[in-house]
Amino acid sequence: MASDITSAAPTGWRARHAGTIRQWRLYAHLFRRSFSSMLGLFLVVLFLVLAAAGPALAPYPEDTMGAVHLDNRLKPPSLAHPFGTDEMGNDILSRVIVGTRTSLWIGLIITGVAALIGVPLGIFAGYMGGRIREVIMRITDVFLSVPGLALALAIVASLGPGITNCVIALSLVWWPGYVRLIDSKTLALKEELYIEAARAIGARTPRILFHHILPNCVSPLIVKASMDMGMAILSAASLGFIGLGAKPPSPEWGAMISVARSYMPDWWWYALFPGLAIYLTVLGFNLFGDGLRDILDPKSRGR
Amino acid sequence: MVLFVGKRLLLFGFMLLGLLTIMFLITNVAPGDPAKLMAGQNATQDMVETIRREYGLDKSLPEQYAVYIGGVLRGDLGRSIVSTKPVVEELLRYFPATFELVLVAMGLGILIGVPFGMLSAVYRDSWIDHATRIFSVSGVALPAFWFGLLLQLYFAVHLEWLPVSGRLELITPPPEPVSRLYLIDSLLRGEFDTFREAFQHIILPALVLSFPCLASILRVNRAEMLEVLQSDYIVAARANGIPAFRIITVYALKNAMLPTLAIIGLRFGWMLGSTVLVETVFDWPGIGLYAVQSALYSDFKPVLGVTLLIGFCFIFINFLIDLAYGWLDPRLRTQ
Numbered sequence: 001m002a003s004d005i006t007s008a009a010p011t012g013w014r015a016r017h018a019g020t021i022r023q024w025r026l027y028a029h030l031f032r033r034s035f036s037s038m039l040g041l042f043l044v045v046l047f048l049v050l051a052a053a054g055p056a057l058a059p060y061p062e063d064t065m066g067a068v069h070l071d072n073r074l075k076p077p078s079l080a081h082p083f084g085t086d087e088m089g090n091d092i093l094s095r096v097i098v099g100t101r102t103s104l105w106i107g108l109i110i111t112g113v114a115a116l117i118g119v120p121l122g123i124f125a126g127y128m129g130g131r132i133r134e135v136i137m138r139i140t141d142v143f144l145s146v147p148g149l150a151l152a153l154a155i156v157a158s159l160g161p162g163i164t165n166c167v168i169a170l171s172l173v174w175w176p177g178y179v180r181l182i183d184s185k186t187l188a189l190k191e192e193l194y195i196e197a198a199r200a201i202g203a204r205t206p207r208i209l210f211h212h213i214l215p216n217c218v219s220p221l222i223v224k225a226s227m228d229m230g231m232a233i234l235s236a237a238s239l240g241f242i243g244l245g246a247k248p249p250s251p252e253w254g255a256m257i258s259v260a261r262s263y264m265p266d267w268w269w270y271a272l273f274p275g276l277a278i279y280l281t282v283l284g285f286n287l288f289g290d291g292l293r294d295i296l297d298p299k300s301r302g303r
Numbered sequence: 304m305v306l307f308v309g310k311r312l313l314l315f316g317f318m319l320l321g322l323l324t325i326m327f328l329i330t331n332v333a334p335g336d337p338a339k340l341m342a343g344q345n346a347t348q349d350m351v352e353t354i355r356r357e358y359g360l361d362k363s364l365p366e367q368y369a370v371y372i373g374g375v376l377r378g379d380l381g382r383s384i385v386s387t388k389p390v391v392e393e394l395l396r397y398f399p400a401t402f403e404l405v406l407v408a409m410g411l412g413i414l415i416g417v418p419f420g421m422l423s424a425v426y427r428d429s430w431i432d433h434a435t436r437i438f439s440v441s442g443v444a445l446p447a448f449w450f451g452l453l454l455q456l457y458f459a460v461h462l463e464w465l466p467v468s469g470r471l472e473l474i475t476p477p478p479e480p481v482s483r484l485y486l487i488d489s490l491l492r493g494e495f496d497t498f499r500e501a502f503q504h505i506i507l508p509a510l511v512l513s514f515p516c517l518a519s520i521l522r523v524n525r526a527e528m529l530e531v532l533q534s535d536y537i538v539a540a541r542a543n544g545i546p547a548f549r550i551i552t553v554y555a556l557k558n559a560m561l562p563t564l565a566i567i568g569l570r571f572g573w574m575l576g577s578t579v580l581v582e583t584v585f586d587w588p589g590i591g592l593y594a595v596q597s598a599l600y601s602d603f604k605p606v607l608g609v610t611l612l613i614g615f616c617f618i619f620i621n622f623l624i625d626l627a628y629g630w631l632d633p634r635l636r637t638q
Contacts, residue, residue, distance in 0.1 A: 142321030146614040147576030154610040157603040265460040275449030282444035
């Protein structure tokens with residue numbers, strides 16, 4: 001009798017969600033067809049696994065916490081140390097693996113904070129229109145008028161160097177993009193019939209904003225967030241390279257390259273591998289975001 | 304047209320005021336005591352108080368704001384603590400190097416980006432299209448500082464084709480300053496050896512700087528070309544038997560260039576921001592390197608000065624592009 005119930009339940013569930021399942025299968029099909037999207041997915045998953053497992057995967061976990069092996073200094077890549085060793089004799093592969101977690105966290109926080117500030121402002125500006133919109137959008141424009149890296153540099157310079165201040169600075173320069181995106185989307189959505197219907201039956205503004213408009217902004221939001229993860233990681237690594245981000249003994253990719261620079265050109269592997277990690281992470285998130293846009297936004301298909 | 308220009312000018316002024324306000328807020332509302340930060344870690348309480356009075360940090364915020372705006376309008380951006388010289392003076396000294404670098408990089412971006420964008424649209428889904436697509440996505444993802452180091456390693460150290468860093472060799476005297484751009488000045492003076500040397504020095508940093516810009520110009524140009532090539536007037540031109548080459552380069556490119564122009568303006572600002580990285584890698588004596596070195600000494604007036612200058616250039620370029628838009632597309636003037 002029990003087997004009857006378990007075999008009946010999935011068909012029922014499938015039947016009830018047939019539309020959704022078909023939709024998702026179409027998405028999966030479109031996504032699979034594109035080589036670059038799959039490459040992006042692969043890279044993103046790879047770095048997520050590295051970030052999650054981190055220290056467990058690193059061959060020499062103690063090397064990421066400031067161990068010193070002076071007899072092993074600056075050894076070229078070998079079987080024991082596939083990425084070579086740095087000036088403290090630490091295994092670069094281990095440091096690159098453990099650095100993944102730092103970088104992904106940084107990317108996640110910056111993108112998250114930016115979206116948390118930008119999305120409500122954008123949706124509010126777009127729905128309210130008039131004066132309120134004018135004010136919000138002008139402020140956004142002013143923030144967009146300084147290139148992000150330069151503004152972040154100024155903020156870090158006045159807050160003082162350090163990884164926390166870098167994250168704060170980058171979050172502060174990142175939100176205007178979300179306001180722009182959500183505002184334009186909301187402007188288009190608020191003329192839709194179902195919004196008018198919701199208003200007609202007496203739905204209050206917050207309900208219209210967060211229950212009717214926001215869910216329809218999700219797909220461009222996901223695409224942008226995915227792309228921004230990559231760019232935020234890149235910017236944080238850039239500040240690390242300049243010497244304003246994470247301080248060198250901690251395994252952060254940008255900071256590693258910053259130190260490695262003084263060991264160029266003879267000890268090239270020191271700078272090569274952390275840089276490759278940055279490049280592949282950013283590439284992965286960009287390709288993944290690009291692939292998502294292709295499936296979520298039918299207008300961009302084939303362009 | 305007069306009304307259009309007037310409106311743009313008003314917007315331009317507003318953006319500048321907004322920029323100044325942000326810069327003011329960064330220094331004065333940020334947690335932490337600016338006077339303490341300026342005095343350094345080992346300063347006594349007395350020194351901090353002296354600095355506070357000297358820089359007017361003991362006044363109220365609106366007063367400080369008025370003083371700040373007044374100062375900037377008079378061309379006073381404060382002094383650098385490290386060199387004790389006025390920031391404006393130093394910005395004027397370092398800016399030409401950055402400007403030259405950005406100009407060459409932008410030239411590279413346009414000269415490579417536009418034709419390849421066109422090719423990739425015309426030969427859609429061919430190998431050249433796929434290659435350009437991979438290239439344009441990876442161009443944005445490449446960390447400029449790392450890419451610069453790799454190019455240095457290969458072209459300067461391994462092949463020894465190009466110099467590693469700097470604007471000229473240390474022993475070469477810079478050309479007599481006219482525009483302060485070495486490439487132009489050396490040509491004006493007929494010093495062709497200096498010109499060649501300056502050119503060899505600028506290739507690698509300009510290439511690194513142009514890469515993300517090149518990638519996005521290429522991308523936008525491709526997308527626009529694809530759209531324009533499908534429009535009716537192109538079909539009509541084809542039906543009239545106009546040669547394909549002429550259709551693509553004259554008829555289609557003209558209309559596809561408008562959005563490309565907007566990207567060029569946007570990228571110009573990004574490039575100025577990235578000089579911070581590229582100039583650090585190549586020891587290029589411009590405002591980017593100046594900002595980084597000052598930031599490392601917690602000397603923040605120069606950093607703010609550089610950010611302000613970059614923001615000003617960016618707003619100004621976009622103002623010019625807005626005007627160009629109005630000139631190229633008459634429909635915009637009446638809106």
